Amino acid sequence: MDKAPEELNQLARQLKSFHIPGQPLILTNVYDACTARLIASIPSTKAVATASYAIASSLGIDDENTMSLSDNLIGVCRVATGLRNAGKADALPLSADLQDGYADPAEAVRQAIKIGVVGCNIEDVDNSVQPPKLRTLEEAKSRIADAVRGAKEAGVPDFVVNARTDVLGFEGTIDDVVERGQAYLEAGATTVFVWGAMKRVITEKEVKDMVRRLDGKLAVLAQGLTIEVLQQCGVSRISIGPTLLLKALKFLENEATAILEGKQWSMGW
Numbered sequence: 181m182d183k184a185p186e187e188l189n190q191l192a193r194q195l196k197s198f199h200i201p202g203q204p205l206i207l208t209n210v211y212d213a214c215t216a217r218l219i220a221s222i223p224s225t226k227a228v229a230t231a232s233y234a235i236a237s238s239l240g241i242d243d244e245n246t247m248s249l250s251d252n253l254i255g256v257c258r259v260a261t262g263l264r265n266a267g268k269a270d271a272l273p274l275s276a277d278l279q280d281g282y283a284d285p286a287e288a289v290r291q292a293i294k295i296g297v298v299g300c301n302i303e304d305v306d307n308s309v310q311p312p313k314l315r316t317l318e319e320a321k322s323r324i325a326d327a328v329r330g331a332k333e334a335g336v337p338d339f340v341v342n343a344r345t346d347v348l349g350f351e352g353t354i355d356d357v358v359e360r361g362q363a364y365l366e367a368g369a370t371t372v373f374v375w376g377a378m379k380r381v382i383t384e385k386e387v388k389d390m391v392r393r394l395d396g397k398l399a400v401l402a403q404g405l406t407i408e409v410l411q412q413c414g415v416s417r418i419s420i421g422p423t424l425l426l427k428a429l430k431f432l433e434n435e436a437t438a439i440l441e442g443k444q445w446s447m448g449w
């Protein structure tokens with residue numbers, strides 16, 4: 181990374197400004213240089229963000245309990261390369277999914293900033309144990325504050341922290357989400373990202389409730405509800421996680437199977 185902290189902080193401010201309730205930042209998460217270059221080249225792209233699950237898959241490893249910070253940053257470096265190759269490194273802010281922040285969230289953020297990252301996801305589970313466990317509210321809040329501190333120490337005070345809570349995946353309630361979210365915002369997070377419960381898709385009513393109680397500073401996965409509905413609910417950020425990777429892999433599987441089994445197939449560029 182050859183950008184000065186002042187240049188990176190300008191990108192961070194740009195990223196932060198995109199989080200508008202009702203006019204959310206929409207992110208189509210990427211995972212390598214190829215996908216980053218493609219997404220960066222689409223005129224409607226405002227920022228680029230990674231998905232840790234997809235980064236891990238692109239490296240041939242598992243997401244939880246296996247991918248180290250150094251592994252993750254290798255993937256993020258490739259994404260940064262894609263942005264440079266698209267000629268967008270100076271125009272599009274880059275956000276990285278830093279999982280649970282690893283051993284030291286402040287150091288994880290500092291290392292990510294060296295690559296050119298100006299925002300990140302930090303989740304409130306502890307992936308260092310098996311099975312992963314939900315951190316206490318106090319510990320999770322402290323780690324968000326550590327991430328914010330690390331960014332300030334690196335000269336990027338406007339660094340965007342998207343604080344993810346997985347409390348719904350641990351039999352928590354919407355009230356628990358709001359309690360944790362308010363604490364994370366108090367610690368310096370820009371938005372609260374609600375996810376972590378694949379079997380517990382949040383409803384439109386619940387999204388509106390969280391938006392109201394978190395002053396619109398809500399980020400969600402485009403899961404179960406359309407982007408149009410989520411916009412109407414007033415969220416500030418929408419992402420898709422590893423969706424692009426999973427769709428691409430399914431397409432590759434179908435195409436490769438057709439070729440290998442001698443079925444009718446066209447190059448179809």
